[in-house]
Each structure stands twice: as C-alpha cells, then as structure tokens.
Amino acid sequence: MFRTLELSERKTVLSFDSGCLVVSGNDDRGGYVLLDELDAVILMEPAVRISGVLLAELANRRIPLIVCDRRYLPSGLLCPLYREGREFFHVMEHQLRAAKPLRKRLWRSIVCAKIAGQSANLKVFRSDRSLERMSRLVCSGDSSNLEASAAHRYWSGLGLFPRRDRMADNANGMFNYVYTVLYAAVARRICSAGLNPHIGLHHRNQDNPFCLASDLMEPFRPYGDSVVLTLLRDDPDRWRLTPDRKAELMRGLHGIRLSCNGKSLGLFDAVGRMVISYKHALEKNDADLLILPRMLGDE
Incomplete structure (x- = not known):
C-alpha cells in the first residue's frame, strides 16, 4: 500500500537509515517509514530539515519531494535527472x-x-x-x-x-x-x-x-x-x-x-x-x- 507522507511540524529532521525515512527532532517523537512504501513526500513546513543522503535516495527511487510555501502551495519539486526521471517528462508530454x-x-x-x-x-x-x-x-x-x-x-x-x-x-x-x-x-x-x-x-x-x-x-x-x-x-x-x-x-x-x-x-x-x-x-x-x-x- 503506497502512501503520501506530509510533514507540517517545525523543527522536524528527516534522514535516511537502512532503507527507511527517519523522522526525528520533535520532543523525542519520531518514527521510521520504509521508502518502498512511499509514493511522495510533501514538506508542508519550510522549516523542516532534510539530509542530502535522503534527498539522493528519494531521487533514486523515483519518489517526488514537494516543498511548500507558507500558503501550503507547492513551491518546488525534486525530480530525478536520469533514467526514471524520464517518466516526469513522459507524463508532461x-x-x-x-x-x-x-x-x-x-x-x-x-x-x-x-x-x-x-x-x-x-x-x-x-x-x-x-x-x-x-x-x-x-x-x-x-x-x-x-x-x-x-x-x-x-x-x-x-x-x-x-x-x-x-x-x-x-x-x-x-x-x-x-x-x-x-x-x-x-x-x-x-x-x-x-x-x-x-x-x-x-x-x-x-x-x-x-x-x-x-x-x-x-x-x-x-x-x-x-x-x-x-x-x-x-x-x-x-x-x-x-x-x-x-x-x-x-x-x-x-x-x-x-x-x-x-x-x-x-x-x-x-x-x-x-x-x-x-x-x-x-x-x-x-x-x-x-x-x-x-x-x-x-x-
């Protein structure tokens, strides 16, 4: 079952470990989500921090990362440049x-x-x-x-x-x-x-x-x-x-x-x-x- 992960709390830190997206930084409340279960990650809060390793893993696995502005509208999209990234341009065509x-x-x-x-x-x-x-x-x-x-x-x-x-x-x-x-x-x-x-x-x-x-x-x-x-x-x-x-x-x-x-x-x-x-x-x-x-x- 694929799901979209939306993150909206300030001071959230996202990192990568053993095939999982790791959520931490909020009063010791954290968690793990298998990247293979995700179809998208949406950063609703601009203050969320994310590691470069996780960015690379999201791109390699064709998982789009959407960054939103203060109005909760998308302001940026991370899209793979090679191989699977062609799907984005295929859809646009x-x-x-x-x-x-x-x-x-x-x-x-x-x-x-x-x-x-x-x-x-x-x-x-x-x-x-x-x-x-x-x-x-x-x-x-x-x-x-x-x-x-x-x-x-x-x-x-x-x-x-x-x-x-x-x-x-x-x-x-x-x-x-x-x-x-x-x-x-x-x-x-x-x-x-x-x-x-x-x-x-x-x-x-x-x-x-x-x-x-x-x-x-x-x-x-x-x-x-x-x-x-x-x-x-x-x-x-x-x-x-x-x-x-x-x-x-x-x-x-x-x-x-x-x-x-x-x-x-x-x-x-x-x-x-x-x-x-x-x-x-x-x-x-x-x-x-x-x-x-x-x-x-x-x-």
Whole structure:
C-alpha cells in the first residue's frame, strides 16, 4: 500500500537509515517509514530539515519531494535527472499532446460533477431542486457555459450575499479559506503524481503556475461549501473567521466521506484518487477513466 507522507511540524529532521525515512527532532517523537512504501513526500513546513543522503535516495527511487510555501502551495519539486526521471517528462508530454476532444470530454465531466454537488447543497440547505437537471445538459467542453449559469443560480438560491455588509464579508472569508485549503491540497497531489501543474485542462494563464489545480479542484468546491453552510446554519451569529472557526472548518473537511468509483474515501483521499485517474485518462486517451467524487448514496 503506497502512501503520501506530509510533514507540517517545525523543527522536524528527516534522514535516511537502512532503507527507511527517519523522522526525528520533535520532543523525542519520531518514527521510521520504509521508502518502498512511499509514493511522495510533501514538506508542508519550510522549516523542516532534510539530509542530502535522503534527498539522493528519494531521487533514486523515483519518489517526488514537494516543498511548500507558507500558503501550503507547492513551491518546488525534486525530480530525478536520469533514467526514471524520464517518466516526469513522459507524463508532461501526454499533458501537452492531449487531443482537444479528450480535453473537452474531461472538462464536461468535471463541470457535471461540480453542478451535481451544487444541486445537492441547494436541496439540503434550501429545499431547492432547480439545478437537478442542469448537470445532465452540459455539452462537451461546456460550450454553453452552463458552469457559469449554474453558479449564478446556485449562489442566488443560497441567498447568502444579498448585499455587501460585514456579515456577508465574513461568510465570504470562510468560503475563501476552505477554497484555499482545497486548492493547496489539489496542487500538492498534482505534483506528487508527476503532473505539471502549469498545464491546465480548461484554465490557461501564463501567470498562474497552478492552472491544473484550478481545474481539478472544481468538483470539490461544493463539498467545501457544505462545511461552511453547515456552520452558518448551526451557528448563524458567528460568521467571523477566527482561529477556532478555522479549526472547525478543517474538522468539517476531514469529516467528509465521498464515493469514488464505488469506494468510500475521505475528501483528501478522494482528491488524490481523482488526480491519479486524470493522469491515467491522459495516458490512455480515455475520458471515462476520470474518477470524480460523489456524495455517498448518489451512485
């Protein structure tokens, strides 16, 4: 069973010993992880220290090392230069050469999943079924731009922002916080899968180094929305984004269970599953290989 190791505590020291990644430096709390069990290592905290020997071993074993900045977005990627390092460029070639019909079918699937999630939120929080049919009307490449039409109907139906006042600004801050967490999570998984984050599917912007993250996070936005909407419903007088509120939002995100191809996964595991399936879809030129999240019971 391969796994991604994320390290977020300051003063952590990483080294190599007898085929293992050794974690130490935090109040005598440490551990060992077999390198053969890892598919990626992500340094969430820039203050983590790592030995040169471990860096070489990670490169030799084709295990990507992603370094994140203070916003938890990837700022660097260690990629092998020789032999197995060619896989990185092989994957990038598939991204660059993806045929337009494939890209359009993939984008249609992503938009359908996003609208289906928005429809579920409207039904749960406003007893509004106006978006139920729209996800089935999306054309290849969303040529009719139903994503934008659905978004307008979705936010109007939620009725959270009828005017620009302090309460609306505070609620908007909570949504933005959740989106930032999701965006960073998708960006990290993209890098750990060996995909080039700059090569987007639908978003194209030379000033955005994570165009692909902007694309692949879209189906997860409604699940982030549901966490915020639940807090606002349960405690309507506390809309300000405080540290305690952030902790509540993170607990809500970690508590979400989604169905991915018939398997129940946590939200962040579902992100990883979707990113890997996107890579496979490009390699096999088959949009049906993309595994998108759904609420449990909706399949």
